[in-house]
Amino acid sequence: MALIDFMAVTFRCPEEFRDILIAELAELGYDTMMEIEDGLEAYIPESDFNQEHLDELLRRYASTAVTYSTSRVVTRNWNEEWEKNYDPIEVDGICRVRAVFHEANPEFKYEIIINPRMSFGTGHHSTTWLMMKHQLETDHVGKRVLDAGCGTAILAVLAEKLGAREVLAYDNNSWTIENAPENLSLNNCQSITIQEGTISTIDIQGAYDIILANINKNVLLEEMDYYNSYLVPGGVLMLSGFYDYDEQDIINRVIPLGFELVKTGHRNHWSALLFHKK
Template sequence: MDFIEVTLKVNADFADILTAELGELGFDAFVETKDGFSAYIDEDEYSEEELEAVLSRYADLVQVEYATQRIERQNWNEEWEKNFEPLFIGGKVSVRASFHEKPEAAKYDIVINPKMSFGTGHHETTTLMIENQLTLDHQGKRVLDMGCGTGILAIMAGELGASEIVAVEIEDWTVENARENAALNNYEAIDVRLGGAETIAGDQPYDIILANINRNVLLEDMPAYKAVLKPEGWLLLSGFYTEDLPMIQERAAELGLNYISHRVKNNWVSAIFKAN
């Protein structure tokens, strides 16, 4: 199946808002551009009417220009290679493609070939999650990564010493990409599963659960996370805005999850909770 690329020319102040809105429509990969960003969606899921409806809601606030084109699946590597710059996160973590050199200063080195999967580290939520992961002891821990995308957070858990790692995604081609990236980083043992929260029901408890998805899915699936989280286990969440944090905190409190801290970048949030 091929993809639709929508390239939007928009003020940077609204780029994150529109990214989140398009994520709700099924767009699942985003690349920043000089004048805005490009968003990608499976061809059979694309609806120009839905896109226009989203943009019309912001017509009085910001001017948006967009263009679309169809991209063959085999050409995706060419698209991201043109735009994927290596990252250095938290002064310790290198995130790069296989064609980049490893920086000498990197304590942890993650190689990601994202294809069409979300999670190169360029989005604020991925960066924030990695920064929060760096604050937790993963050594010998059992870790779950929900909505794993490229598998970057699961791989980060491996770099930090996790002994067992499960990663879950809803798209079969994303699962394939996460497995490829896990192998690329010598973490073939990561158990990458196809599905949603139902796939973890009855699992042995986890020490750390990572979920970088979106507000609505987090609110719906948090009970499933809590059910497989060890007492005093850690839950790291992202994929929502600062204005959504109180709602996330309230839901967590209802489930016996204590709010610990959060980080913010360009209004995106990653929060840490701990089970009783």
């Protein structure tokens, strides 16, 4: 008999809550998630499943209409699962994000290969798509780039493809340290360094021309002074990971530091902002 070693949790929730749920579940150790028509499927090793943690998460969002069911599943071929559920992503007809099992498309100027172990950081998340759009409209040639909270390192990969000479990407999630280098290899990247930690613990040398931070509102507000200190005058700061109704809080935090808001972007109620440092 095959060993049962995973717990599957199927959530029924509003579409606008799905991305928040993904982020929260990642913190609880759910390492594979797939969007479904009216919610989300999340998987965690059975030995790591904690019913109390799950119930506490839903209590915190009691005002949101979320229901769930759990089931045991046998070991499955995740590549096969992703092939069923993962489609390539296109950004402005210029950049295409695909998995290893999709055929290449030479019609796109830039093509990025991401092994989709997680459902965010693949371009499917609105904030990732918005950040990539801003990147495509920004000169990266010869620039030093810092990718804060890099996840799969998709933004770092695009930065190199756009001509960045050096990219430092970091995240405090251990799965990033496993997945990001794999994606760098798939894209033949040569100028990207991956570190595990936070902006206050990693080894940062010198200043950067571009800082990319797609995290969440609270972390962005907390770390804004760091971004300011590591960005050269005239540099570019791109921020996302928050809803459009929160963007004024971000703007109010950034502008007093000597920045000018240059571009805004919105997609599915999410926001991305691009600032120039004066």
